[in-house]
Amino acid sequence: MLGKYLENVRKKSPLIHNITNYVTVNDVANVLLACGASPIMADEPDDAVEITAICNGLNINIGTLNSRTIESMFKAGKKARELGHFLLLDPVGAGASKLRTDTAVNLMKEIKFDVIRGNASEIKTLVLGSGTTHGVDADKADAVSDENLSFMIDFVKGFAKNSGSIIALTGAVDLVADAEKCFVIRNGRPEMGRITGTGCQLSGIMTAFIAANPENKLEASASAVCLMGLAGEIAFKNLQSGEGNSTYRNKIIDTVYNMSGKILDEGAKYEVR
Amino acid sequence: MLGKYLENVRKKSPLIHNITNYVTVNDVANVLLACGASPIMADEPDDAVEITAICNGLNINIGTLNSRTIESMFKAGKKARELGHFLLLDPVGAGASKLRTDTAVNLMKEIKFDVIRGNASEIKTLVLGSGTTHGVDADKADAVSDENLSFMIDFVKGFAKNSGSIIALTGAVDLVADAEKCFVIRNGRPEMGRITGTGCQLSGIMTAFIAANPENKLEASASAVCLMGLAGEIAFKNLQSGEGNSTYRNKIIDTVYNMSGKILDEGAKYEVR
Amino acid sequence: MLGKYLENVRKKSPLIHNITNYVTVNDVANVLLACGASPIMADEPDDAVEITAICNGLNINIGTLNSRTIESMFKAGKKARELGHFLLLDPVGAGASKLRTDTAVNLMKEIKFDVIRGNASEIKTLVLGSGTTHGVDADKADAVSDENLSFMIDFVKGFAKNSGSIIALTGAVDLVADAEKCFVIRNGRPEMGRITGTGCQLSGIMTAFIAANPENKLEASASAVCLMGLAGEIAFKNLQSGEGNSTYRNKIIDTVYNMSGKILDEGAKYEVR
Numbered sequence: 103m104l105g106k107y108l109e110n111v112r113k114k115s116p117l118i119h120n121i122t123n124y125v126t127v128n129d130v131a132n133v134l135l136a137c138g139a140s141p142i143m144a145d146e147p148d149d150a151v152e153i154t155a156i157c158n159g160l161n162i163n164i165g166t167l168n169s170r171t172i173e174s175m176f177k178a179g180k181k182a183r184e185l186g187h188f189l190l191l192d193p194v195g196a197g198a199s200k201l202r203t204d205t206a207v208n209l210m211k212e213i214k215f216d217v218i219r220g221n222a223s224e225i226k227t228l229v230l231g232s233g234t235t236h237g238v239d240a241d242k243a244d245a246v247s248d249e250n251l252s253f254m255i256d257f258v259k260g261f262a263k264n265s266g267s268i269i270a271l272t273g274a275v276d277l278v279a280d281a282e283k284c285f286v287i288r289n290g291r292p293e294m295g296r297i298t299g300t301g302c303q304l305s306g307i308m309t310a311f312i313a314a315n316p317e318n319k320l321e322a323s324a325s326a327v328c329l330m331g332l333a334g335e336i337a338f339k340n341l342q343s344g345e346g347n348s349t350y351r352n353k354i355i356d357t358v359y360n361m362s363g364k365i366l367d368e369g370a371k372y373e374v375r
Numbered sequence: 376m377l378g379k380y381l382e383n384v385r386k387k388s389p390l391i392h393n394i395t396n397y398v399t400v401n402d403v404a405n406v407l408l409a410c411g412a413s414p415i416m417a418d419e420p421d422d423a424v425e426i427t428a429i430c431n432g433l434n435i436n437i438g439t440l441n442s443r444t445i446e447s448m449f450k451a452g453k454k455a456r457e458l459g460h461f462l463l464l465d466p467v468g469a470g471a472s473k474l475r476t477d478t479a480v481n482l483m484k485e486i487k488f489d490v491i492r493g494n495a496s497e498i499k500t501l502v503l504g505s506g507t508t509h510g511v512d513a514d515k516a517d518a519v520s521d522e523n524l525s526f527m528i529d530f531v532k533g534f535a536k537n538s539g540s541i542i543a544l545t546g547a548v549d550l551v552a553d554a555e556k557c558f559v560i561r562n563g564r565p566e567m568g569r570i571t572g573t574g575c576q577l578s579g580i581m582t583a584f585i586a587a588n589p590e591n592k593l594e595a596s597a598s599a600v601c602l603m604g605l606a607g608e609i610a611f612k613n614l615q616s617g618e619g620n621s622t623y624r625n626k627i628i629d630t631v632y633n634m635s636g637k638i639l640d641e642g643a644k645y646e647v648r
Numbered sequence: 649m650l651g652k653y654l655e656n657v658r659k660k661s662p663l664i665h666n667i668t669n670y671v672t673v674n675d676v677a678n679v680l681l682a683c684g685a686s687p688i689m690a691d692e693p694d695d696a697v698e699i700t701a702i703c704n705g706l707n708i709n710i711g712t713l714n715s716r717t718i719e720s721m722f723k724a725g726k727k728a729r730e731l732g733h734f735l736l737l738d739p740v741g742a743g744a745s746k747l748r749t750d751t752a753v754n755l756m757k758e759i760k761f762d763v764i765r766g767n768a769s770e771i772k773t774l775v776l777g778s779g780t781t782h783g784v785d786a787d788k789a790d791a792v793s794d795e796n797l798s799f800m801i802d803f804v805k806g807f808a809k810n811s812g813s814i815i816a817l818t819g820a821v822d823l824v825a826d827a828e829k830c831f832v833i834r835n836g837r838p839e840m841g842r843i844t845g846t847g848c849q850l851s852g853i854m855t856a857f858i859a860a861n862p863e864n865k866l867e868a869s870a871s872a873v874c875l876m877g878l879a880g881e882i883a884f885k886n887l888q889s890g891e892g893n894s895t896y897r898n899k900i901i902d903t904v905y906n907m908s909g910k911i912l913d914e915g916a917k918y919e920v921r
Contacts, residue, residue, distance in 0.1 A: 123689070124397040124670040124673060124689075125673050125674055125677055125687075125689050126674060126677075127397060127398050128398055128399060128401060128402070128571065128572070128674060129674070131398055131399075131571035131572075132570065132571050132620055132621055132624065135569045135570065135571060135620055136569070136619055136620050136621070140512060141398075141571065142468070142471075143396070143397075143398050143438070143439055144439065144468075144472070145439060145441065146440060146441040146442060146474065148472075148473075148474055149440065149441075149472050149474040149475065152471070152472035152473060152474070153468070153471060153472050156471060165689070166689050166690065166691060167692060167695065168691065168692040168695075168716065169692060170441065195688070195690075195699070198688075198698070198699060198702060199690070199694075199695050199698035199699050200694075200698060201692065201694055201695040201698070202695065239686060296681045296682070296905070297678065297681065298674065298677035298678050298681060298687065299674070299677075340617060344886060344902065344903070344906060345902050346682055346901060346902030346903070346904070346905025346906050347678055347681055347682050347901065347902070347905050348678055348682070348897070348898040348899075348900075348901035348902050348905070349898050349899075349902050351621070351678065352621040352622050352625065352898065353621075353622075354621075355619060355620065355621035356617065356618050356619030356620070356621050356622050357617070357619070358619070359569070359619025359620050359621070360617060360619050397670040400670060400671050401671055401672060401674060401675070401844065401845070404671055404672075404844035404845075405843065405844050405893055405894055405897065408842045408843065408844060408893055409842070409892055409893050409894070413785060414671075414844065415741070415744075416669070416670075416671050416711070416712050417712065417741075417745070418712060418714065419713060419714040419715060419747065421745075421746075421747055422713065422714075422745050422747040422748065425744070425745035425746060425747070426741070426744060426745050429744060443714065613890060624894070625894040625895050625898065626894075626895075627894075628892060628893065628894035629890065629891050629892030629893070629894050629895050630890070630892070631892070632842070632892025632893050632894070633890060633892050
């Protein structure tokens with residue numbers, strides 16, 4: 103039952119530091135508030151180190167990285183690890199450029215992340231150390247399907263074992279795994295891909311979930327994935343004629359705001375493999 | 376009667392330069408347009424100086440400061456002061472890091488601001504020159520309440536006297552004071568804290584209000600605080616079942632867009648002390 | 649019939665790299681998704697060059713330019729041109745500061761743009777090589793009207809001839825011209841000026857339209873302008889009592905999301921001169 107992990111976020115209200123891209127940063131802040139957490143953003147190196155010290159979790163998203171913010175990612179990441187905080191890496195566009203691939207790979211080498219969340223192409227790039235992504239969306243050839251499900255489950259478990267991180271590979275089917283156990287999650291709507299930043303929002307939420315549920319990081323990660331997908335389903339049902347992706351974005355965040363542990367328990371669609 | 380200060384903003388449509396954080400910048404721009412002002416953003420040092428020269432007011436918000444934008448804040452701030460423009464400082468996170476505290480304190484030392492607007496923890500940090508904030512939200516221990524109201528009124532009046540600025544300490548109860556007079560304002564809803572950036576939006580609006588009402592800066596500042604709080608109340612009443620913080624954000628800006636001086640006069644809840 | 653150019657965007661789903669301002673970047677991303685394209689943002693010089701290489705079009709918007717992003721604009725612009733991609737320049741605030749004017753003028757000198765889109769004051773600045781704009785909105789004296797229409801048509805055709813670019817001068821009346829032919833477009837609503845970023849959104853859309861319609865860049869550009877204006881008209885009709893500029897913004901993007909070639913054909917208001 104995954105609903106209680108959301109309730110813990112609402113009770114503990116973890117403070118989450120986000121070094122994230124400027125495209126979707128406002129939505130990340132609002133969805134963190136919607137699920138009961140508090141967001142803070144700082145990306146100047148010295149400031150990022152001090153700000154991360156007063157937080158519970160650090161969400162590093164490389165979506166619009168630059169040389170200054172990369173320095174902040176490494177410095178704040180090391181500080182957060184040193185202090186025993188919870189860390190998530192969202193390797194946006196890893197595989198699409200050398201700077202993104204190298205930054206993500208080196209962050210992984212130098213800092214242990216509790217969770218790494220990306221699409222199939224990004225995760226594949228991290229495993230291989232080099233990539234083939236064509237943009238910030240996953241290549242179709244990399245998608246998780248019923249045909250390759252067993253292979254992909256082994257793939258993410260293997261990567262989780264090698265990296266020591268929980269791996270969340272999200273797409274039409276979401277896989278959330280440690281070395282032993284994989285949640286296969288089937289919440290969500292394809293139309294969520296027509297909104298910018300639902301992945302970034304999920305990374306913010308997941309950071310809050312692990313920070314509020316340190317004893318159950320795998321289950322809490324899976325709960326966050328179910329929450330985002332279920333919010334996408336409920337919000338989609340509530341769309342009126344004439345509404346499109348902008349209103350859909352608002353309704354997803356609104357739905358997270360109104361989500362209870364009970365609704366999440368009833369709507370979460372997953373199996374454990 | 377505070378409504379006329381809003382009407383002056385709509386009549387004069389001041390151009391407001393904002394050096395502000397990238398988390399809430401879009402909302403700041405839209406709320407400035409909603410109240411009848413025009414926003415412009417520039418944060419490269421040379422550009423910021425030139426852009427500020429064609430504006431009526433400058434809103435400096437240190438929310439996601441970096442070394443480049445800090446330089447812009449000082450340079451544009453001095454230029455704006457030299458030109459007799461109206462200046463507001465929003466010391467986001469002062470007290471939470473040395474860089475934020477030092478930047479805010481030094482900005483105050485080198486540039487006279489017409490208004491300084493922050494939460495209780497930020498204002499306390501500016502008074503003391505060092506801080507204890509845990510994030511970008513005010514510590515509960517610093518909140519204005521009926522118990523400490525007289526003390527806090529004296530506190531903001533004293534800081535206004537020492538700094539030569541109007542001080543706006545905002546929270547559940549808002550205090551807007553110069554050395555002699557304090558508006559105690561009780562508009563607003565606690566749910567506004569579940570939206571990112573309502574404080575940043577208020578700072579943008581206040582800058583427009585003082586720029587459009589140079590003879591009555593204190594009253595105009597109080598009017599802006601009442602406007603934002605009242606918009607929060609009206610928008611909250613208009614929330615439908617299932618709506619949350621994302622729609623609430625939109626409805627607050629919409630309400631500012633539709634606010635008249637008359638509605639503001641009828642809904643403003645304040646006393647002068 | 650301009651509707652088919654929208655349908656081509658939906659069919660081909662071009663990947664558009666945007667080096668754009670952080671004020672309206674989220675709306676640019678969502679409106680690109682709404683019209684069927686895919687957005688990506690990168691503005692660190694090395695990263696921008698690599699990212700642009702995997703895209704179909706590049707949208708350069710100088711709205712919040714800084715020394716780092718200016719370097720990216722030149723480098724990515726040259727790379728995109730070298731690769732035969734489609735390029736658009738949005739000279740936000742050209743005329744309002746030396747840095748903006750010089751950057752826009754030099755970008756034009758060093759890189760051939762397929763389309764340059766700006767308001768009357770910005771375009772005038774580019775023609776003259778120096779400017780008089782007072783902000784990011786057009787001066788009233790520069791507006792296209794029935795009185796000066798013939799003059800302005802010749803003006804944009806002449807600039808199109810000299811620059812080798814399609815010129816889109818947008819305002820109450822929009823002119824989209826190459827050296828020979830000018831679309832005079834009368835879609836849109838004045839209230840769109842009360843939302844931040846409708847111009848930025850249009851520049852994103854136009855880049856997608858020319859990338860998806862390489863054989864008919866002029867017609868595709870005109871189609872994008874009609875789409876944005878018509879979306880503004882339809883969304884305005886759908887506004888309810890109490891709604892304002894924030895909801896209007898959402899409804900315009902929603903309307904683009906739901907726009908068909910047929911609706912666009914029926915609603916486009918233009919003549920060719």
